[in-house]
Amino acid sequence: MQKSDGMNYAPIGTFNSVCEPGQFIFAAAALDHGHIYGMCNGLREAGGELKWVYDPDPVKVDKFVGTYPNVRVASSLQEILDDAEVKLVASAAIPSDRGPLGLKVMSSGKDYFTDKAPFTTLEQLEEARAKVKETGQKYSVYYSERLHVESSIYAGQLIEQGAIGRVVQVIGLGPHRISLSSRPDWFFEKEKFGGILCDIGSHQIEQFLHFTGAKDAKVVHSKVANYNFPQHPNFEDFGDATLIGDNGATGYFRVDWLTPDGLSTWGDGRMTILGTEGYIELRKYVDIARDKTSDHVYLVNKDGEQHFAVNGQVGFPYFGQLILDCLNRTENAMTQERAFKAAELCLIAQRDAIRIENT
Numbered sequence: 001m002q003k004s005d006g007m008n009y010a011p012i013g014t015f016n017s018v019c020e021p022g023q024f025i026f027a028a029a030a031l032d033h034g035h036i037y038g039m040c041n042g043l044r045e046a047g048g049e050l051k052w053v054y055d056p057d058p059v060k061v062d063k064f065v066g067t068y069p070n071v072r073v074a075s076s077l078q079e080i081l082d083d084a085e086v087k088l089v090a091s092a093a094i095p096s097d098r099g100p101l102g103l104k105v106m107s108s109g110k111d112y113f114t115d116k117a118p119f120t121t122l123e124q125l126e127e128a129r130a131k132v133k134e135t136g137q138k139y140s141v142y143y144s145e146r147l148h149v150e151s152s153i154y155a156g157q158l159i160e161q162g163a164i165g166r167v168v169q170v171i172g173l174g175p176h177r178i179s180l181s182s183r184p185d186w187f188f189e190k191e192k193f194g195g196i197l198c199d200i201g202s203h204q205i206e207q208f209l210h211f212t213g214a215k216d217a218k219v220v221h222s223k224v225a226n227y228n229f230p231q232h233p234n235f236e237d238f239g240d241a242t243l244i245g246d247n248g249a250t251g252y253f254r255v256d257w258l259t260p261d262g263l264s265t266w267g268d269g270r271m272t273i274l275g276t277e278g279y280i281e282l283r284k285y286v287d288i289a290r291d292k293t294s295d296h297v298y299l300v301n302k303d304g305e306q307h308f309a310v311n312g313q314v315g316f317p318y319f320g321q322l323i324l325d326c327l328n329r330t331e332n333a334m335t336q337e338r339a340f341k342a343a344e345l346c347l348i349a350q351r352d353a354i355r356i357e358n359t
Helices: 035-045 058-067 077-081 095-107 122-135 150-160 201-212 317-328 336-351
Strands: 025-031 049-054 086-092 111-115 139-142 167-175 217-225 238-245 250-256 270-275 278-283 296-301 304-309 354-356
Touching: 025 035, 025 058, 025 077, 025 095, 035 049, 035 058, 035 086, 035 111, 035 139, 035 317, 049 058, 049 077, 077 086, 077 095, 086 095, 086 317, 095 111, 095 122, 122 139, 122 336, 139 336, 150 201, 150 270, 150 278, 150 296, 167 201, 201 217, 201 238, 201 250, 201 336, 217 336, 238 336
Parallel strands: 025 049, 025 086, 086 111, 111 139, 167 250, 217 354
Antiparallel strands: 167 270, 217 238, 238 250, 270 278, 278 296, 296 304
16 A cells, blocks of 8 residues: 555555445546545445446556456446446546536436545535435545544544543644655646645544534634745645534644655644543554554543554445445435535635735
């Protein structure tokens, strides 16, 4: 698994099928971001059968076929949409194209699974909400920094068990390595990537909603900056935001593209979850200068101080839940409203952000 570059970070779990062979057929389309590999890994490990791939770039397709040699190469997106066997289309398109692609997929009678951020404008979000209501199809989002991270999953289980009481604050740190030479041109065009709070900030907001149990929140303050990349004047390498949930919980997060090359992984992602009876700290991808393995969970409560190394111990239940949701038309993996609310709040945070100018 690639650990140095977050764009190609694709966790691999164990196979634990939730359905019969051939019961859940899916396809991959638009391979612009490496997260498509993590998405497909998760679905396949849960019993999904990857039938088709499509992208207009043959280089991307050849690489994909090298990873999944049994996949068929479609001549067009329409060939996938016309296949009645396909129940879901997974996509990691350029962010500004994700919403419009989702409308096409849902209009064809298939569920849609997109990389985050799912939209770059509030107008795209409203179009998707209307299409979901019209078609009854699902618009699912790969918020991978919780859904594909075992320490985050384990933290959620501890919270459900009451280990820290009522959650009152979440502080999230989401630094990323930019790996400048490997980034495509669209990565630096704000109208295409949406801005840093829209993009990687979406992870943080989804986690805030999940861990606090808030259904909605207000963005109290947000700001963005470009400190280190003057050659890309429309790019943002820093952003942060403060939120207050509708249940009184508060949240703060910082995201950036300033990870130094000396770090052993693509980003030192951390999170502190404060409850009325204790707190949890997550060191998601590395415990710097101590342990290069991922998924360290620290718990402090009335029982004392505890450290859990959960890499390879928890698994990734989201993907099996998503497959069953698609088959049974349920909402156990993540509600549609949660997926859309996280998107809405990150778009609001981006829209209202103060831009810090270098002096």
